[in-house]
Amino acid sequence: MFFKKCLSGAVLAFLIVVPTFGQRATISDKPLSDRIVSYTMDVTLEPESHTVRGTEHVTWRNPDRSPVDELQFHLYLNAFESAHSTFMRESGGQHRGFSAHGDHVRGGINVNRLQLVPAHQGDAVPLTAAPLVDLTDRITFIQPDDNNADDRTVISVKLPRAVAPGETIALDIDFTSKLPKLFSRTGWQTSEQGNTFFMVAQWFPKLGVYEIPGQRYVPADAPHGQWNTHQFHENSEFYADFGTYDVTMTVPDGYTVGASGVRVNELMDDVTRTLTYHADDVHDFAWTASPDYLEFHDTWRHVNIRLLMQPQHRAQVKRHFEAVKAALERFDTWVGPYPYTTLTLVDGLGGANGMEYPTLITCGFTHYGLPAWIRAPESVTIHEFGHQYFYGMLASNEFEEAWLDEGINSYMETRIMDDAYGPGSVLDLPFARINDGEMQRISYTKSHPDRGAIFTKSWKYAFSSDYGKASYAKPATVLNTLERYLGWNVMHDILQTYYARWRFRHPSTRDFIAVAEEVSGQDLGWFFDQFVYGTVVVDDEVDAIVNKRIPALDSTAEVTYKSEVRIHRKRDGIFPQKLLVRFGDGSEQRLGWDGRDEWKSFTFDQPIEEAYLDPENVVWLDVNRLNNRKAVASDNVMARKEQLRFTTLLQQVFYLVAGLL
Secondary structure, three states: OHHHHHOOOOOOOOEEEEOOOOOOOEOOOOOOOOOOEEEEEEEEEEHHHOEEEEEEEEEEEOOOOOOEEEEEEEOHHHHHOOOOOHHHHHHOOEEOOEEOOOOOOOOEEEEEEEEEOOOOOOOOOOOOOOOOEEOHHHEEEOOOOOOOOOOOOEEEEEEEEEEOOOOEEEEEEEEEEEOOEOEOOEEEEEOOOOOEEEEEOOOOOEEOEEEOOOOOOOOOOOOOOEEEOOOOOOOOOOOOOOEEEEEEEEEEOOOEEEEOOEEEEEEEOOOEEEEEEEEEEEOOOOEEEEOOOEEEEEEEOOEEEEEEEOHHHHHHHHHHHHHHHHHHHHHHHHOOOOOEOEEEEEOOOHHHOOEEEOOEEEOOOOOOOOOOOEOHHHHHHHHHHHHHHHHHHOOOOOOOOHHHOHHHHHHHHHHHHHHHHOOOOOEEEOOEEEOHHHHHHHHHHOOOOOOOOOOOOOOOOOOHHHHHHHHHHHHHHHHHHHHHHHOHHHHHHHHHHHHHHHOOOOOOHHHHHHHHHHHHOOOOHHHHHHHOOOOOOEOEEEEEEEEEEEOOOOOOOOOEEEEEEEEEEOOOOOOOEEEEEEEOOOOEEEEEEOOOOOEEEEEEOOOEEEEEEOOOOOOOOEOOHHHOEEEOOOOOHHHHHHHHHHHHHHHHHHHHHHHHO
16 A cells, blocks of 8 residues: 555556456357457446447458348447337336336436448458447437337448458447446446446447358358348347457455456556456356445365355355356266356346356356355356356247257256255245245246247247246246156267267257257157147046946956056147056056047056056156046045145245345
8 A cells, every 4th residue: 555655647647456367258269159249349337327338340251151231239228218119118117026117217228329440450450440430320220020110229331342151340339328227237326335236238239140151040051141130029030140348447455346258457546447358259248336245265176166246145256166167067077068267156136147248158046145045046156157158159049949958957046956955955944844846837827827938039939928937937847747758868968969069060959859860869849849839738647547447257267357547638738658556465566658639548457556657757848747647445535635735835944035135
């Protein structure tokens, strides 16, 4: 402190704290992605006005075999500029329990200047080396999804000439981002300590994805590709191309900053801190700033883990580190390596929590004194980390196929939570041990399971609640069923093959299905047609057991029986089932049933004591397992059923409670 006071402001404008941190962004010596885009940004946070002002130098390479004469950008923050945006109309100003009503709720992005420029040092070959060409007047707001003229979340920019195949364009953009009061994952909020917390997400003009022929659903023989740039909807998340980011952020002195990528430089004076972060092979960049954060560090193999914690939650630091290490270890073993060298965990405020960005996740969902037997912080941390794979590296189109991220990730969450924490992985009480997989299944089975196909554009669900069910709980239950049908070894190979083949390449639903069929060696069309593309529901029951004694012809004849188990397919879902039949003499028999007939009878020549459909609990998609078993003898079956009904009720209650945390 004494040395700093002795420095003359006339001699040194900045004190260089760390000239270079020297850490690589990934463990790879080569690019992991095709790096179609690059962003270099220099921005300043103005806390009083809740504004970020800055410049953005962006390059884009045309990946198509045909010229491209326009660019399309997302301006996501404009979803919050008025009550008439598509997001606000669809949500009514409500999102995940938080409201956009009241003072200081508006936000938005203003593009002050957009111009075509020659290449900067290090750029690829630019579109033209001619003098600057101002394109600001060429900006047009477009609404590709709903023609809502009041929605300003997507812009089109016509170019003076088309970008040739393989050619790179360079632009400079001056922009101002007004952050809303914290809502839908981004904005500002006053903390318990009276300071201003910032979550700066979806905050800059960001290029959409130009999909080329043969990519996802663009026909391979199409004459040219097309921009995939959807508006910001109530339920949609995000889709962008891979590249590099170099972002310099200036914040007031005293603020702690967390951001995507690695910190490569930091400068300080008496008034501000200026930090530069670099990220490779990512498709987004987010950051957070707050004077309240307590900072903690840990490592896992090559990964430096940084935890930014609210002061009132310091007692739960260990829980967050243990959870994320459990996720890192199992994703590495079950799916594939995590190639980045950093991971930042953020204990944010309110609507910022429970969200993913490249190498940065917001955890939260914790409270002061939260008991260890409620593992909401663990489940959220593990879930958000999993997005580094399905949202981050695989980067499917969440506007159109949310389940490829949220759903597969929810399935992985159930596996990791249940493996790491055992019985009662989510709620661990002696009288109510509830696993993560059970929670997901309950959420699906109790939320109109016949409504809303998994394969549906995020804004096309007739009921908003169906998006959550069809994107999270149902696909988790679908994949848990598929795992049990194929076996874990096969499912493990499917996950590893899918990741190895499609990371950094934007896979589609049919790409995932193709991998599943290839690895399993089976035609799984019957499965995915019903449970991903369709809305069928499985509910099979043991309808009746009939033990009929055959009258003997004389007193010396042996007693014979004609016994029957009658199976009923109550709903339209068809799934192969196993039937366990136990007989009066203690023996048992296992039979297969293809599940196709509405009614099916199995006959035997000895008295039946019990019949049990799916005794190994393979078909998690069966919405009512209470009707899977019947017994002839009085063996407390009804008591067991009532106990199961009570447990199910408890699970629903705790699921609702967990959703409010």
